[in-house]
Amino acid sequence: MKCLFVIICLILEAAVYAQTQPPTGMEQQLENITEQNEDAETTDDSWMQQMEYLKKNPVNLNTATVNDLQDFQILNPLQIENFVSYRKLLGKLISIYELQAVPEWDIPTIQKLLPYITVTDAVTITGDFKNRLKNGDHSMLMRYSRTLEQSDGYSTKDSGQSYYAGDPSRMIIRYKYQYKNLLQYGITAGKDAGESFFSGSSKYGFDFYSFHFFARNIGIIKSVALGDYTVNMGQGLIYWQGLAFGKGGDAVNIKRQSATLKPYNSSGSYYFNRGAALTVGVKRWQATGFLSFRKLDANLTSTDTLAEDIVSSIHVSGYHRTQSEMEDKAALRLISYGGNVKYVNNKWQLGINAVQYQFNTLIHKKEVPYNLYVFSGKNWLNYSADYSFTYRNLHFFGETAFDKNNNMATINGLLVSVDRSVDMMFLYRNISEKYQSLYGNAFTINTLPTNEKGLYAGISIRPVYKIKLDAYTDLFSFAWLKYRVDAPSRGQEYFLQCTYTPSKQAEVVTRFRSINKPLNNTAAGNALNEVINFANKTWRTQINYQLNNTWSIRQRFELLWYTRENENPEKGFLSFFDIFFKPKMSKLSLNTRLQYFESDSYNSRLYAYENDVLYYYAVPVFYDKGVRYYLNIKYNILKSASVWIKWGQSIYSNKTSIGSGLDEIAGNKKSEIRILLSVNF
Numbered sequence: 001m002k003c004l005f006v007i008i009c010l011i012l013e014a015a016v017y018a019q020t021q022p023p024t025g026m027e028q029q030l031e032n033i034t035e036q037n038e039d040a041e042t043t044d045d046s047w048m049q050q051m052e053y054l055k056k057n058p059v060n061l062n063t064a065t066v067n068d069l070q071d072f073q074i075l076n077p078l079q080i081e082n083f084v085s086y087r088k089l090l091g092k093l094i095s096i097y098e099l100q101a102v103p104e105w106d107i108p109t110i111q112k113l114l115p116y117i118t119v120t121d122a123v124t125i126t127g128d129f130k131n132r133l134k135n136g137d138h139s140m141l142m143r144y145s146r147t148l149e150q151s152d153g154y155s156t157k158d159s160g161q162s163y164y165a166g167d168p169s170r171m172i173i174r175y176k177y178q179y180k181n182l183l184q185y186g187i188t189a190g191k192d193a194g195e196s197f198f199s200g201s202s203k204y205g206f207d208f209y210s211f212h213f214f215a216r217n218i219g220i221i222k223s224v225a226l227g228d229y230t231v232n233m234g235q236g237l238i239y240w241q242g243l244a245f246g247k248g249g250d251a252v253n254i255k256r257q258s259a260t261l262k263p264y265n266s267s268g269s270y271y272f273n274r275g276a277a278l279t280v281g282v283k284r285w286q287a288t289g290f291l292s293f294r295k296l297d298a299n300l301t302s303t304d305t306l307a308e309d310i311v312s313s314i315h316v317s318g319y320h321r322t323q324s325e326m327e328d329k330a331a332l333r334l335i336s337y338g339g340n341v342k343y344v345n346n347k348w349q350l351g352i353n354a355v356q357y358q359f360n361t362l363i364h365k366k367e368v369p370y371n372l373y374v375f376s377g378k379n380w381l382n383y384s385a386d387y388s389f390t391y392r393n394l395h396f397f398g399e400t401a402f403d404k405n406n407n408m409a410t411i412n413g414l415l416v417s418v419d420r421s422v423d424m425m426f427l428y429r430n431i432s433e434k435y436q437s438l439y440g441n442a443f444t445i446n447t448l449p450t451n452e453k454g455l456y457a458g459i460s461i462r463p464v465y466k467i468k469l470d471a472y473t474d475l476f477s478f479a480w481l482k483y484r485v486d487a488p489s490r491g492q493e494y495f496l497q498c499t500y501t502p503s504k505q506a507e508v509v510t511r512f513r514s515i516n517k518p519l520n521n522t523a524a525g526n527a528l529n530e531v532i533n534f535a536n537k538t539w540r541t542q543i544n545y546q547l548n549n550t551w552s553i554r555q556r557f558e559l560l561w562y563t564r565e566n567e568n569p570e571k572g573f574l575s576f577f578d579i580f581f582k583p584k585m586s587k588l589s590l591n592t593r594l595q596y597f598e599s600d601s602y603n604s605r606l607y608a609y610e611n612d613v614l615y616y617y618a619v620p621v622f623y624d625k626g627v628r629y630y631l632n633i634k635y636n637i638l639k640s641a642s643v644w645i646k647w648g649q650s651i652y653s654n655k656t657s658i659g660s661g662l663d664e665i666a667g668n669k670k671s672e673i674r675i676l677l678s679v680n681f
Helices: 001-013 028-035 047-057 064-071 077-090 098-103 107-116 127-133 325-327
Strands: 139-149 170-179 182-189 206-220 221-231 261-263 273-283 283-302 312-315 332-344 348-365 377-393 392-405 408-419 422-431 452-465 467-478 489-503 507-519 530-546 551-564 568-581 589-601 625-640 643-654 669-680
Touching: 077 377, 077 392, 077 408, 098 107, 206 261, 221 283, 377 467, 467 625
Parallel strands: 312 348
Antiparallel strands: 139 170, 139 669, 170 182, 182 206, 206 221, 221 261, 221 273, 273 283, 283 312, 283 332, 332 348, 348 377, 377 392, 392 408, 408 422, 422 452, 452 467, 467 489, 489 507, 507 530, 530 551, 551 568, 568 589, 589 625, 625 643, 643 669
16 A cells, blocks of 8 residues: 555656646546446436537637526536626627636636637528528437447347347447537437347337437527427426536536526437427516427336236336336336426526426335335426526525425525635535425435435635645435435535646646445344445546647546445555547547456445547446456548547456346456447538
8 A cells, every 4th residue: 555655646746747638527527427326327428419519610609698608517607697797798709818807717617618619700690590401510420339248148048037139239320410509400219238129129120219300599489399308497306307417626516507408319218308399588588398208118017906007117227128128118108298487687587397297007116115205196296496696706596396295395505706716615405305306306415306405515716826626515314214224314425626737738636535325234133224324435636648739648546445334444446547649630549548446345346437439438337356448549531421449348357257147247358349430411
């Protein structure tokens, strides 16, 4: 351990004189989302698609709306408000460099935005409308991936056991037409590994199909959606289907910010609506209505007391690989409708939101104590009021919601800009253990907003230009039982991060995070589960440096300690080294990683974001002991066409098999390949 500390200190000292690119914070957010969702893969790549599109079609700040600025997921509400006020007071911007004069806009923030923004003369709406159908960008994407080693699910077809109906390949095809942010339409088709193709439950080829048409700013019609789309309202207490970030050093992360309607063209099969939606606006008033018809995957169970079948669980993974998964496919019909009304003033806004659900089959989940208050029945209702208000350097926001049984949930937050170098943020949440929402996604510890009370306080300090300190604490409690927690409980989370930027090309980030949460503990000879606290502490240091215009490198070290009450801690360690090669005028670019990891068990697992092919990212979970490496290659075949290839392999020590169940692989290696072809025309 002492040798490791010395090595890290030497690398930190060297990093002061090295060079790197400024980070966006996206990697840490995606790692947090994967951890909170119990290692489930996040399939929503809409944000990545939009940011990639903006590199070629940057937002004109002289015409950018509040929604345009929010979509960056980089600016906090005070920065957005100050920019709008600055532009209103002094007129359109003459140069990008003028942004330094906007209150609260510091150099690091502007650097993050630079690839996606421009300053030009405003284009008339009439001119935009005429160009929508003919001057947009057509794009076609085809992606193929598979694990090379065969798992048990593909080798037991003749044994009479459960097996995967299809082959191990995973595919997606997506066509999209887009003209700025004013018109977008397209179709997406996808198949997961193990799903059949032109057979079985997928007689029409792919297992999943999605179509969307989305237009903005047609007179009083602010947005119209046909086909698949997402709805985001308030602070996520009743409805939020888009990608939502959580805790971190930036104030932008504690407030949900998004346009109410957005197009959907990702490959996930649960978090979206299918039907029609419309937003209209007159002066300061704006109203949205939506209607959705969905078929969801669900497990139907017969009972002795009811004549009809009931739904015991709703599946969100979208997998249709085994016989049981195929039987659950589209077993439940859902009709949902609702909307909101907003009044937007210069400094404040107020919204009223509502959503109604109608199922064709009774939903009744497993009767266990932690499910005492869970949603049950054929219909449900949620409604809420949300607000935001800016007064000088203070920004207040929040939402108060109710469900069908008038159970209440509330979230209220405050952002304070003390001066240009200090920001503070506070968020209080009080969500009844009886409150239920089906598509909620708020700023909570729990995956869904229910059974939680908490107080979050954070601060961001820039004492000198080259140093930024971020810290937060979150104290939370649960009034009722939870899955694997058989008693009311409480916990705490603490976070401290220091970012040192010695030059425009260099960055060193070191952070410490500690989270204490309750968990069941089964003791020998005890028939009841004892609820104890466990502590998960991590220390991470990451160094990024840009060697020159072609080469850059990145290195991370992370240590983890997992401790149960009165037990010795389990430990985890992860280290990787990345190399990026990206010449300005070359058709070829690549990046590669070499990684080592070890942990005492799954409890002390670690996460690491991986660079991947276009619009795709992976956040694998690492435990046990082994090494991993991967290589990403991008080659521009033509000016409008490029191919991406990723090869990755994990090699474990002292293991004879990897995974479990149908995903178990014999041996100690797991290899995957991913190929993507992107064409613009």
